[in-house]
Amino acid sequence: MKTKKDIKFFINDREVVAKAGETILNVARRENIYIPTMCYLEKVNPIASCRLCLVDVEGSKGSILSCQTKPTENIRVKTDSAHLYKQRQNIMKLYDVNHPLECGVCDKSGACDLQNKNIEFGIDCQDFAVKEPHRKIENWGKIQYDPSLCILCEKCVSTCNQAIGDDAIELKFGGYSSSVFLKNKNSKTLECSTCGECIAVCPVGALISTDFKYSSNIWELNKIIPSICSHCSAGCEINYEVKHSSTLNHESKIYRVTNDFENSSICGAGRFGFNFANNPHESNLKNKKFDEVVNALKKAETIIFNSQITNEEAFILQKLKEKLGLKLVNYEALNLQKFLNAFGRSSGETLPNGKIEDVENADQIIVVGSRIIVENPIVRYAMTKAFKNNRAFITYMHPVYEHLLHNVVRQFIRYEVGTEEGVIALLAEALLGQVLKFDLDVGYVSGETNVGEEELEKIFSIGKKSKKRVLIIGSDLIAHVKRENIARFLGVIQKFSNIRILLVPEESNSLGVAKICQLDEKESGNTVGYNMNGNYIISSLKNIGNFYIPALNQQEGTFINIDQKVKKLNVAVPFNGLSLNDIANKILNDKNKKQNTIEYTKNIFGIDFDSLENMQIESQEIEIDCNEMPHEISKLPTFDGTLVYNSRTFLEFNPFSAISQNVNINETVLIGSEQFATAGKISDGDEVEFEILGEKFRRKFKIDRNMRGVIALNPVFDKSLKSYLLSSIYKFQKVKIVKVAI
Template structure:
């Protein structure tokens, strides 16, 4: 820590921090319109100007110095800031009364704060055509060219779809000699360009550019002119769609005089610290029917008589606590197979310390194994991209059987390794070999497959040629360089080659691991279904104990962490017929679940007993960082929930959150009531939501066995949701542009003479999968990526890779 003074106030800050971030960390206000926390500064607005030791600086891109004296409120600076705000107002449409941003507009706020009450500047206005991309409307007449949208698309999302494009607008040349340099440069820059979409592929379901826009230039198309910002109640909550647990705010307004009928108009986020994906932003149109169900006695009897209960992965912590209590009382089998596999894996790994996004962003080498970063956890993808963009020494090793150009285009520092399907254990063996780590002789099978590679190299050799000397002519010896070819022997391993891992991959991987000082390894959802998952977990446990590598597990479902800590799960051997199984937040012979009522068209699913959706209840989730996070109700629900059913079996709580403080402390939870949980970020970016869970379970013993070779096999199908789709909830939304379906590459689509939207059937034996085919622009291989909810006949029950036959197209 070092000391500086800002406006005569001495503060402490971290070396390497920008002055602006240091000020924010100490609750000192410096205005800034263009800057986004954690992103590269653009210095577009220059509102953050200050003096440091008598020299003009811009606090967004100037690093702190020991004992520096900084002034941010001198008369000259205040005057120039006022002039900048005056230039932003030139030709800005006077439509605040109907603008979607009015009431939370940074241009409004700073115009008032800078006390702008006259307009001394003018320039001829120009026609500017509105544009649209994804779910975004762009009105260039409202744009102040802060370029925050460009910055977040590049530094957070990683798509690089937006750019300031040179435009021929009227310039304010006549004021050049009469204005201070900084206000004129801001105005001149604003008149030279407009935002344009430059992406090679369509942008779908993101909307982060909408969130960061400080004015009304970028808006959500379905929200436009439907409500005023000051009418909307912001309800802080947690996203329910994936294990990231992102912070979101539901923006709600009543629909009737009594204020009882409410509607979610949009979802916003803390864009400085927590970018969110399309599911978090747009899947707010799905909830449960407000009145719920009245047949609670029937639901109670169904649970009482059930031989097994199957639960969904989006169960809240409190619901999981109650269901585990019911299991202990009633003795039924408890199934949640995807989470059970994760539970077993995590128990073998036995981490006593877990890691989070800050460790990803500070790592110099990020490795992914069996992790579809693009789809599994968007927040992790954003953190990886942010690290690659801002830290010059950070690299990514993306190891996965599916090649993904979106990931490889994030940075030149991405090393993509596409290994054979089901070869995840062998890929891990390569990492162990590169590190020289051989736990319990696990690499014996690798060493047994050693072979010799012969590599011809060319090297330069210097030679000295003797010169003839005579009495008349004496010459110095002549030095020449010759190129000589040399064949060298290189030991390598056939087991790696069988998995599609050539020596050049091993060589580069070894170099990257050797040079890394803070490596982190992300384990993806594919690994938990691997037939050798237990051995992989045991190897990783050894790796984490004996090397600097930190490990983060990406859970398969929204609350897999909470359910795996709270519930004793049984292996789902399909012993019981469906009529003997109660499904809670999933399908079963008797279904107790949200009916997924859609606010747009009134459609809903048939369930036997309705539970509130997660946007209608108070409760908590446990995310992949092992943080307990609060859920807040945005919409009314007057029916019964699981706590009402549990009271019939001796549980006392009147509501779900009566159990929040009872979550077991011996499993890492804390005795903190629901109403005492925070839900906010500090200005410096510290996540104050909920609390951290410290895992305290005894590790599950698992012996390490030698790495198993694989038999290479063909595949043309992979089971994985597309971007922004995660579950039956997201698939029920009418707001998302990304559809449930069968995705393939452009080359495969053309080769098969298919068009987007065609219905195709893929078969294996007598079983089949039917769905609409869509284009995945980032997919290189000619394969089918199938949304899991389409696999109703369980073709992928035991594997995530298959070789299917295309039956035909409709």
């Protein structure tokens, strides 16, 4: 299967073929030929700092670095020889110079590349010495950096720069006293999204998590449970590492979360927010409590729930609805359903056609209506990759300026709050202007939305040059009142251009819930809240509600993620109580009772849970009447006064991630720019009070000098189950901020 571009060459006398762009190391790894490396990372460009991967090429003088060298036709590569072994031994000896012999207390011991390679190359003595400068251990919040353990492989810097995009750390060169430094010299803590990916890639114990530090030796965490992260719609594959809680307590506990850092990255919420397992109340097991929940459901008129549940739970709720004639209410999923229906009627396809992979390979990316950095960090990482690898032109359209994106975003457009419909119309005009004519008063809409015509011109001209274009749609557009018209515009864009549209749903399983459940508009009568507030609350949030059910790391189930892939959750920590399935068994009184919740997987996807692997929900073509065109835009709304944006923070996406990190709720702050402070007549550190949807907030105000504009960021994760309601509405809210006199 050799094509023209393929290069035939030999590694250790074995004939191999390199595809275009592959390096010698890539080929060797594919062919299972071992070349040792210390600094090579699959997901970033070759760093070439360790020089362990050197190989010999017959006929050429000196060794070459296999990680960054592409082969030429018919060269004969030797990966191992006495001379290379000696070279590699010397490299390892240089790494070992003054490396503290504290393996006994080092967090990395047992999974340390330096240990492994020292053993591999039989280093048992030290021939070199140098005077050691004083190196201070740096504490950067969640992350601790010990420069004396650092081997300067640069994996962390490359990851932060190329895979994440925060660009928060850099290497300061200074010969033997080189070390990793914060890019912002004035800051003591890391100004980044705290993804912790630098901890994951660090081959030694130089960068470690302060939470995990000294809590367990790595090899004791021998129960590793592959699952997916339940905090956002990306559904990242993670491993829960589990051990008994303590010497005298045998109950399982999750100690940390790891990921396949060679190929993918996860965010801070996934890495640090794992400890949300529900411990069932004793009375949960008693029959009395069980009867109580069954009666509550029988009496109820409405079940109100959120989309952070598995497909199986959603399916059971749907069955309960059919049996008991209940109403199912989930505002956020209902909005998504309406959005997708309108999208389908104009595009002719049930789902948007964008995938995260498309973002990675795109030349032009437009993000609209999403604070993407917290709504779906994986999409943001894909944007970073697109920028670093393809020099993609990224346009970020959102009323809130995002400082951390300034490394990758070339064009920030801050549109007026509430004018999303106009923004999408202008985009459609700019992107499809030559194909379709919209009935649009560009001048008026441009004025109202504050999106300049020259900015649109730029998007258009870049679009002409780009081959692969992606439009990323955030939840602000789905929560918007005019969501249906917005969807029609997007449907038309998908239909008449090669632009791929990636929809970022608000919750982890919004797509699944929207697919499975028939939802009702408004709740009425007696309500049962399923992970939501109601007259009777069934909840998996720790110690909240009337009846406790397992949390998402305590149950098996499936999610449909942003790529429309079916992802599997596994049990990391046991739950000794009853689940929704047990309640359903009692109520449905079926002849064929389901012993486990996952038996419903077959009803949903037609495949058993255990044999489900890499399933993709395909977008279907709608054949009848799908030529709906966007409606004309009537008057655009204006939002005047003080505005806050109900946003997640980098580490806390929802109440589950908040409880798992023991966030001190009193320390939750309202973050705004200096401009916001002046407009609201408040200053840094003031206590303020305001109200959204009848929920009172009392927060400390903090000025972030990197922010711009007059919209403050208001985290809502600390409002327990109520926060789901706050995040399912349109996130920009007009508030009256009152300064509290202390």
